Amino acid sequence: MSTSDTLHVRVRRAIAAGDLSPAAFDEIALDLARFQADSVPPFGKLCKARGVDLTKASVADVPALPTDAFRYARIASHPETEDVRVFRTSGTTRGELRGQHPFRTLETYEAAALAWAMPCLFPGLRPERAIALVPDPSVVDDSSLSFMVQLFIDRLGMSATFALSLERGVDVAAVERAAEEARRAGSPTMVLSTAFGLALLLDAIGDRRLQLPERSRVMVTGGFKGRTREIPSAELYARTAQALGIAERDIVGEYGMTELSSQLYEPRLAEDPPSAPGTYRPPPWLRVEAADPETLRVLPRGSEGIARFVDLANVDSVGFVQTLDWVSVDERGDVRLFGRAPGAEPRGCSLALEDLFGDRSHRGPAA
Template structure:
């Protein structure tokens, strides 16, 4: 029987609405992943050709672990969608730091699933103890960056969880530093808790300003920070521990109230490294990324793309049920290691470590009748 995408989206939404704390039901996840794979195999032509080349078809695949993941580089070369692109309500694009002329594109034909996934897991990880907080956003609103999944995500959180006074601080002319610093000082003086959130490198700019001007803030109890993204294409990198140390020194928010979000244009869910959530759940493990119950993350051997033995480094691979109209499996170019509760992100894959990714890209383009870029 051919399933309708509306029924599949409804099933995914039903799982998301059970919340972040629902039991990890592997059987239910597997069943829905296989239903989505059957639909995507039928409706996504480049993906179907790739799966056929690898001998992975719905009648042979019995587990979500057997569903072929798509390397993210393929999103720059192929249109990986199950519906006509002219019907898309949003097209999120990668930043193009590797090659500005080739940006990955992820089309969405409704944002209902994306938004439900994003808001549900954000609440559980960033605001587990409050319903709303004033959000000071180190980012640009969607009207300035309509193809940025991060801008949409930040706008979504502002609309759903932002208290009065929530605002974006990166406009057409760049960082509106004076306004941000004034609002930080006002929050400190009034005792109003805030959440400072945005791209990791934007925090570096703010912290540089604080250091240059000799500024130190002590934000009120209940304040927190959420940073996301790394330093790809930037002039310098700041290790996470060092970044959180500087945030504590200049902003006055301790590391145990700093949350790191891991997201990708090619995904419809986000993962979090959240001390706030771990404290609420009584978990002891420190600094580990957790995917939501409607996703699974595994670590693959860089050479063979087989599941890596526990404790060994490998390529991070996500299976995201919220990716209804593209592909469920996403093979990243990130290095990680599995932990008891999730995974640790170790950085970008480099050189020889990426052989498995490169072979997968070549196979996918060959199956689609395209030459290797």
Template sequence: MARRVLDFIGADAPAEADFDALALALFAHQHAHDVPYRRFCQRRGATPRTVRSWRDIPAVPISAFKDATLSAHPVDDCERVFATSGTTRGDVKGRNHHPTLAVWEASMQRHFAARFMAGSERLPMALLFPAERELPNSSLAHYLALAARTFGVGESPSFVGADGIDVDGLVAWLDASIDRGEPVAVLGASYSFVHVFEALERRGRVFALPPGSRILDTGGYKNQARELPLDAFYDALAATFGVPRERCINMYGMTELSSQFYDAGNARVPSVKRAPHWVRSRVVEPLSGRELAAGERGVLLHVDLANFNSVTAILTEDVGIAADGGFLLLGRAEGAEAKGCSMAVQEFVEAAAR
């Protein structure tokens, strides 16, 4: 399965029929070897004989990763286990098991090169997130370390550690980058940037990074910083670093998936997030899974072929609208949408516990 997925990721413009065929093969593999998932599918009457399209593959609610071990491969033989931050349910963490990191890394590298590097082979990089050695089970820490290793120049230092953000080190790095006059990239969690804004404002410092520089922010605030409206956040990025908003790229991803989504800059928000060719996204009613018409608000469901070991189809708790070959990310599910997500989780838990 891993080899087939790697071949698909490496292909140029594969046919829709090829996506469908591989999605169904992965479903059959997971149905056979991933016991909690098979029980969930049986409750829905879904088997490899009855599921005829990737759209019909039962999607596991994302919170189910906290309630069950979803792995078609023996977990003790997996190369890496990524764990969620545990911010939504205390210390309960979801886990995604990876028999090999080759697929996860191929997925990250190909899409990152196309959507963030955009023609540049390498750039000096500064990271606003703890180093991978400090957070070995963090998919984001591995993501940023892999970005630096594959696409960075030189050391690509991290300026976030056990003592917080090394503002002095970051300022020195930014000043040196301006002196060299070569474009750079600053990558980090959104909440880290908010802390940087506050620290630099106290110092009265702003920067004008060399033309061609770019910023990547990942995800929301997770109660670790004051929340800023999107427009205010990207205005602050542009004003602080001297990088145009169209070169401020947001990455949307999650531990429970093996691929990421990117926009084409944030000159206007919300901006359209797009997937690589090995991912399909739908906007659905969370409990029934009914796909909603274009322009209707619903919960995002992703089918990620790179998630070959656990489950390929995942129902998130994020709300969006289908738009222009991708989707607009509108925030977390609330009200009736959140209730539908909770009911979907309860359905999974009841089925998996049989």
């Protein structure tokens, strides 16, 4: 069994167990870092440039790869011929230069997605129908979000209506038909959408109400990056609840990204009263810390900084990922998301990219 296969098995066992002690997490994370430094050239180069000895380092010492690296290089431990799927970022703010996340196997990704969605999205509920305001994965096969939505639909056996296309926007008539069919059948329905997809639907229906059956829920993800308008989360949740005839607490935010294999969710269904929108809980196999934007060093809990992720499910890419999202992390590990880092690209991320690619003008597209 290869090192990659062994790590996949260890991570899936940790996911199935549903809990990880800090020591157990650190052990897998450091083994992952050593494997990836040897097998993923950009990550190995970053570790060397930062002078990190992975035989002695702690998890906090391991440098995190900026998400922009996924745009400029192939971030994978395996050759392209072994790819079973490549997820790509939307590219809304950088033209055609899109980040790429190759996968040699999807088994660990699927295990992670399902294991955390069940208690966060579906506690006490097995919805029979889904309305998906995301692109159909049969048409857009490189979207990690569409893949995840289809995974939920397949594993829960939901009948599904995909009602959003990149060219035509939301198919309001299809949503209305699906809602009417769900009402007639009395079938709890799961709406799976981006924030922008919900905004388009709300604009299209105006003051009309698409009453969903009791116990229906909504998962909403993403923001309005690159869009001409933005709706605050509290307003979006209130308008969605009114339009669909559901309680606001039954709207749950998801926080994920192409460069990760794990997702975070607002713990609204687990708390009474539900937490305000914008606070997300990671699964046990994902650690989130706020990092100093200048040095990229991990900050004490409660501090604000840019989000650093250690995702054990990222076996064949890089498990240590640095983003530009501005967050704070409390003692429990819950993440408060404030948006993107203010101002220009943080100096720490810029320097990390220079360690990898030199002068920014010499970077090429992802290979």
